[in-house]
Every structure is written in structure tokens, then in C-alpha cells.
Amino acid sequence: MLPPRLVRSLIFLEVITIFALDTSAASTGSSLPEDPVYPSINGFYQRYSQYPEYCSTPQHMENRRIPPLQNNPSPEIGDTRLIHVTAVIRHGARTPWSADMYCWDGYWEDQETGVWDCNLTTFMAQSMMTGGNQEMHQPTCLFEKRYDALLFPQDQLTNELNGTCQMGQLLYQGYEQQLQNGKILREAYGYHKGEFSHDERMRLIDLSLQDYVPWHQDHLHFRADDDQRTVMSGQVLLRSLFQVELVQVYQTTNQYPVIPLHIADRDRDILDANDRACPRLKQIQDQATQSQEYQDFDNSPTSQEVRRYMFDRLKMSNQSRNSILDCLMCTICTDRPLPEAINDYDGSNDNWFARLAEYDIQTYTKLMKYNDSEYAKLALGPLWYEIMRNINPLVVGPSNGHDEEQVKIKAPKFALFSGHDTTIMPLLASLGTRLWNDTDWVPYATLMTIEIHELIDRQSDAKVYTSNFAFRLLYNGKVLTSLVEGCPENADLCDIVHFQSKVNPIATRNTDCSVPxxxxxxxxxxxxxxxxxxxxxxxxxxxxxxxxxxxxxxxxxxLNKRFSRYSGRSKVDNNSAWTIDDDDDCGLELPEGDFQDEPAK
Known part of the structure; x- marks a missing residue:
């Protein structure tokens, strides 16, 4: 049983709880609400014989488990223990992010592609208020948000997606994907005190509830931006990660556990690139599109052929060039019909579906990686700062010359950042040229993890491991550690100094977003x-x-006036009054520097 004092510490002034529930589900009895009643997962992914990795089908998710540490690593490393994990996820499968997507001719007029109805709804609890001698009270009811107030297309009164879905909201497939991510993390890092079946080197999250609850703010940091799909994706993952323990705490205390969610105004947030908050990002984009490399790509015969196919066969416009990937994937991943001209995906890159997708991907990745990933490093610098606030206090001190504000922070064991594809790609690109290529895209429900391991027995190769800490970088179950510059080939764990040398110079809140x-x-x-x-x-x-x-x-x-005034007394020679020297510029003199582009010093 948890100490009452600890339970009270989990209660915050405001609770906004989002449950992904079927509209017929109800919360009754002495346990947390049951999982939603899904359509069978086998009911998804039936129309097509092959699905892109982007869709994150159950088969794709099954292959993304976090691998165990190598038992006989090379270079040699002694005993280690896991002290921190940062997980960065992309939200799960969603509806179109905008009704202004320019897809193929007839997309929004077709009932099968242009109307989006959702049974996945959001439940909210009223705020808990305290004041004076009043005690906190648990919410007495939940409020279900139903997007069904504008369902009158005959009167031109509809939601943006012509049905009951929000733009960019999480779908059932996405809910299932994040449940799987929670299980992956629990399997990799969760353990119970007194049980030793779990690899001791990977024991991070104590699920025994003997000393603390693992979602307490001293042990968990949960961050998302204010999009429904990112908030719910993170919540579903954490619910899956802590499902058994959440029920136990509720049954013990008769109170819903509270997990703090750190969030900000969407228009100002930095969880992905935000050129509204950082105007220089737009300038870097413009410079990148004018670069020779980008022009060579955009004017290549391949790109021109893809654009002709878009315009001629799909009746897309030039405005569609930023919507292609979303149109393709929102359609195929939800078993909606593709036009015959691109209904040819076979798992390879030799088809029009893949060619259009790859073209659109490169219009982003080439900009993101331009000039040594200048865009990625500037855009994600503030986010790297947030990530390193949870890591640096564990591996450095003020004597190392690091930010003392960071060192004073009590670092959690586990940090979860729920973001977007445009969160994860720039993060990886900013770590070096080998971590992200030009033709891949982050799938739904991608899971990127940064593990921090402490070297505890001084038996490691001193030439390779110069500090007492190492990191392991994983992306959807693949170990990327050796792709970071300075790390040995095929290394599972690499000295933390190589990670810090890449990240610390760009991890800052005080980014230079001015436009020179x-x-x-x-x-x-x-x-x-x-x-x-x-x-x-x-x-x-x-x-x-x-x-x-x-x-x-x-x-x-x-001169004439002056001449007439003195004409009676003296004679004035005006012959030189109209003489203009060759060097004269009619009085217009521009001091040096007035038209220079550099700002005045």
C-alpha cells in the first residue's frame, strides 16, 4: 500500500484526462476504464497486399522491439547499469492534418476518401480546485467531446473533414500502435524488485510500487505539444506501460493517479520546427532551395517526370507538392481507395506510388540537411536543450563547465517526448550525416530511444571509454550508436563524450533566429x-x-534675384553658374556603406 503522503503528492490543481474510449464504453466499478472496444485489428490493412513501413502495421510494430545489450561487445566494456532513458515518439496513425491538402482530382468529393468519421473520443475531467480550508476532491464525472455538432453538408455546415473527426486526430490504428509501444518499453526497461529474470543491466523502471510510483514527477517527465494526436499518443503509451500499476493504485486509494503533462502554446512550441517563432528557418529554407544541389534534384529528369505524372494523370496542381506524401499515406494506411494511376504499390521502389512518395520526401529532407543540417540544428536546438536537461545532471557536474542550472535539476529516470515526424528526423539529422538519408520518412508511432548507461567496474577499454558513462541510440528497434561520429563501428554502447560533442553545442534555448x-x-x-x-x-x-x-x-x-538686387552697384559674372564639373553627381552623394547589406556596427 502506498503512503497517503505520497499519494497526495500526485494530485495537482488541474486534471485534464484523455481516454480513448468507444462511445459505448463506460467507467464503472472499482477499476480504471477498460480498453476501448476496437474493431478487430485484423479488420485493418485488408485492401492492399503490401503496406509501406510508414503505416506501422502490426507486423511492422512487432519488429521494433528493443534488442538486449550485446553480451560480448567489441570494444570491450565492463559491467554497466542503465540510469536514464529518453524516448521520443511520433504520434500514431491519424486523419489528414488539414482540409487544404491538394490531393488528386475528386479526393475531397469522394465519400470514401473525403469524409472522415471517428469513434475515438476524448474524455475530460473538471478541474480540481482548492482554497482556504477546502480539501481537494476527485472529479465526480467525465465529459466526452463529440465532434458531431456540424453534420449538415446539405446546408454547408460541416467539420473540416466532413465528418466527426478532428483534423489530424489519432485513429484506432494509432491507438493500437501506441499500446504496442508501451509494451515494448515495459518489456525492455520494467522490472520488479526481488525478481531477477530481467537483465540487470537494463533494469530502469521499478514496477513493484514498494518505494515509489514510477510515474511520479521525480521519475517520469512527460512532454507533448498541444495537438490531440500527440497528447493522446503519449497518454496511451504511458497507460500501456503502467497499466497494471495504475489499476493497483486506484484500487488502493480510490483515486485516479495523476501524471503531469508538460505542454505549451502550440504556436510557440519547439517540439518541431517552428518558423513562426524562428524566422531564420524560413531564410535557410529559401537558401536551400536556391542551392545547386537542390536545383539539380528539382530539375532532374526523374523529378520532372514525376511532376508530369502528377499533373497529367492525377490532375494535381503545383500546390500539391507539399501534400503528396500525406495524401498517399492517409489513404493507403486506412484502407481507402487509391486512384488507379497510383494503385501499384508492391513493397518496392519501382512503382508510381513509391516514386511520388520519394520525390515528396526529398523536397523536405534535402532542405533539412542543407549546409551540414543547419535547419535541423537551429530548429531543434531548444528541444535538445530540454532533452539534455534530463541527461546532463546525471553525467556531468559544474566542474565540467556545464550549465549549472541544468546540473541542479533532479533528472528523472524516464522521459517521454510525444511529437511528430518533423521532430525525430531533425533530431537524428543534427547528430551527423549518416543517421538520416534523403529518401526515408518517419513511420507512424516511431520510437526513438536514448539510453544512458553508467560504467561501474572500471573494466572497460580505457582508450575507447574515457568517461564513466556511455549511450545507446535506437530507432524502431535498430541500434544507430555506431553511426554517430567518433563511435566505433558496430558499437552497441559508445562513450557519452561523443554524444555530448554533437548535442551540447546546439542544445540551447537562446537560439539566433534573427534574419541577417x-x-x-x-x-x-x-x-x-x-x-x-x-x-x-x-x-x-x-x-x-x-x-x-x-x-x-x-x-x-x-542668382538672378541676387543679380537684379545688385545690378545697379556692381557687375556679377554668371558665366560659371551653369558649369557642372565632370565629377559632379548633381548633389546626390551616397556615403560609403549606405547600401551595404551588413547591419551597422
Whole structure:
């Protein structure tokens, strides 16, 4: 039984609990609500003979288990113990993220592709308020959000996706995927005190409930952005990870366990690239698209052939170039019908479905990796800072010259960041050129983990392991550690110094998002007056000529007036009044530097 003091420490002022439940499910009795009543998982993925890895079918998920540590590693490493894991996930399968996706002709008019109905709903609890001598009270009811208030297409009153789904919301398939991720993490890192069937080197999350609850804020950090699909994906994963223990605590205390969720305003968040909050990202994108490498790709015969096929056979427009992948995957992964022109996916890359997908992928990855992944490093620098706040206190101290604010933080054992494909790809790309290629994309429910291991017996190869800590980097069950620069080939664990050398220089909250002037262009503030503008050039020429004429006329009038005033007393020679030296510029003198692009020092 948990101490009451510990239970009370889990209660926070505001509770917003999201359960993924079928609309017919109810919460009764002395246990947590049961899992939703799904359509059978075998009811999904039936239309097509092959599905891309992107879809994360049950077969794909089964192959993503976290492998055990090597027993006879090379280079040699002594005894270790796992002290921290950061998991970064992509949300599970979802609806289209926008109703403005430009898919093939007739996509949004077709009942099978343009109407999205969902039975997966969100339940909320009212806030718990305290004040004065009042005690906290558990919520007495739940509120179910149903997106069914606008179902009148005959009157042009519909939701964005023409049904009961939100844009970009989690689907049943995504719910199932995150349940599987929770089981994968529990199997890899969970253990019970007093039981030794689990590899001692991988014992991280104590599920025995003897000393603490594993979801307490000292042991768990849960972070997501404010999208329904990321919030629910993280919640479903944690529910799966701690399912048995959550029920035990509820039955013991008759109170719902509370897990803090750290979140921010969506428009300001940094869980993926945010060019609204960091304008320089847009400039890097523009520079990347103008680069020779990108131009070679975009103008290649292959790219031109793909675009002709899009326009001619699918009746897509140039606006579709940022929607291709989403249109393809939202359709095939939910067993909706593809047009005959791209209904040819066979598991290879030699078909129009794969060719269109690969083309669209490269329009993003080439920008992300431009100039040594400048975009990825700048965009995800603040997120790397958040991640390293949970790692650096475990492996460094103030004497190492590290950020003292980070060192003072009590680091949790397990941190979960629930984000997007555009969270994980830049994270990996920022670690080096070998970790992400140009033609892959992050599947639904991807699981990336960063394990931190302590070397505890000084038996490791001192030439390879120069510190007392090592890391292991995994992506969907594949060990990527050796792809980080400085790590030995085929290494399972690598010295933490190589990871820190890549991450610490870019892990900062104080990113430089200012937009320096492009030396190939006029000042961004010049606008209409830019010398690159034909209108600006014409106006400037007019002003110069006009200034000369006005100045000359004014001079003539003043001299004539002066001459007439003194004509009776002396004779003035005006012969030189209209003489203009060859070096004269009609009085328009531009001091050096006025048209330089660099800001004034």
C-alpha cells in the first residue's frame, strides 16, 4: 500500500484526462476504464497486399522491439547499469492534418476518401480546485467531446473533414500502435524488485510500487505539444506501460493517479520546427532551395517526370507538392481507395506510388540537411536543450563547465517526448550525416530511444571509454550508436563524450533566429526601394534627374534675384553658374556603406 503522503503528492490543481474510449464504453466499478472496444485489428490493412513501413502495421510494430545489450561487445566494456532513458515518439496513425491538402482530382468529393468519421473520443475531467480550508476532491464525472455538432453538408455546415473527426486526430490504428509501444518499453526497461529474470543491466523502471510510483514527477517527465494526436499518443503509451500499476493504485486509494503533462502554446512550441517563432528557418529554407544541389534534384529528369505524372494523370496542381506524401499515406494506411494511376504499390521502389512518395520526401529532407543540417540544428536546438536537461545532471557536474542550472535539476529516470515526424528526423539529422538519408520518412508511432548507461567496474577499454558513462541510440528497434561520429563501428554502447560533442553545442534555448541580410539581395526592409526592383530603379533615376533639375532651377532663380538686387552697384559674372564639373553627381552623394547589406556596427 502506498503512503497517503505520497499519494497526495500526485494530485495537482488541474486534471485534464484523455481516454480513448468507444462511445459505448463506460467507467464503472472499482477499476480504471477498460480498453476501448476496437474493431478487430485484423479488420485493418485488408485492401492492399503490401503496406509501406510508414503505416506501422502490426507486423511492422512487432519488429521494433528493443534488442538486449550485446553480451560480448567489441570494444570491450565492463559491467554497466542503465540510469536514464529518453524516448521520443511520433504520434500514431491519424486523419489528414488539414482540409487544404491538394490531393488528386475528386479526393475531397469522394465519400470514401473525403469524409472522415471517428469513434475515438476524448474524455475530460473538471478541474480540481482548492482554497482556504477546502480539501481537494476527485472529479465526480467525465465529459466526452463529440465532434458531431456540424453534420449538415446539405446546408454547408460541416467539420473540416466532413465528418466527426478532428483534423489530424489519432485513429484506432494509432491507438493500437501506441499500446504496442508501451509494451515494448515495459518489456525492455520494467522490472520488479526481488525478481531477477530481467537483465540487470537494463533494469530502469521499478514496477513493484514498494518505494515509489514510477510515474511520479521525480521519475517520469512527460512532454507533448498541444495537438490531440500527440497528447493522446503519449497518454496511451504511458497507460500501456503502467497499466497494471495504475489499476493497483486506484484500487488502493480510490483515486485516479495523476501524471503531469508538460505542454505549451502550440504556436510557440519547439517540439518541431517552428518558423513562426524562428524566422531564420524560413531564410535557410529559401537558401536551400536556391542551392545547386537542390536545383539539380528539382530539375532532374526523374523529378520532372514525376511532376508530369502528377499533373497529367492525377490532375494535381503545383500546390500539391507539399501534400503528396500525406495524401498517399492517409489513404493507403486506412484502407481507402487509391486512384488507379497510383494503385501499384508492391513493397518496392519501382512503382508510381513509391516514386511520388520519394520525390515528396526529398523536397523536405534535402532542405533539412542543407549546409551540414543547419535547419535541423537551429530548429531543434531548444528541444535538445530540454532533452539534455534530463541527461546532463546525471553525467556531468559544474566542474565540467556545464550549465549549472541544468546540473541542479533532479533528472528523472524516464522521459517521454510525444511529437511528430518533423521532430525525430531533425533530431537524428543534427547528430551527423549518416543517421538520416534523403529518401526515408518517419513511420507512424516511431520510437526513438536514448539510453544512458553508467560504467561501474572500471573494466572497460580505457582508450575507447574515457568517461564513466556511455549511450545507446535506437530507432524502431535498430541500434544507430555506431553511426554517430567518433563511435566505433558496430558499437552497441559508445562513450557519452561523443554524444555530448554533437548535442551540447546546439542544445540551447537562446537560439539566433534573427534574419541577417542576404548579400545577394537588397535589404529586406528596402521593399519597393530595392535596387533589384525595376520600379525602384526607375523611381531612383527619376529622383536623381528631378533633383538635378530642381537644384539647377533654384540656383538660377537665386542668382538672378541676387543679380537684379545688385545690378545697379556692381557687375556679377554668371558665366560659371551653369558649369557642372565632370565629377559632379548633381548633389546626390551616397556615403560609403549606405547600401551595404551588413547591419551597422
Amino acid at each position: 541580410d542576404d548579400p545577394t539581395k537588397g535589404s529586406a526592409s528596402a521593399g519597393f526601394w530595392s535596387l533589384e526592383s525595376s520600379e525602384g530603379m526607375a523611381l531612383l533615376a527619376t529622383l536623381v534627374i528631378g533633383s538635378c533639375l530642381c537644384g539647377s532651377l533654384l540656383t538660377l532663380l537665386m
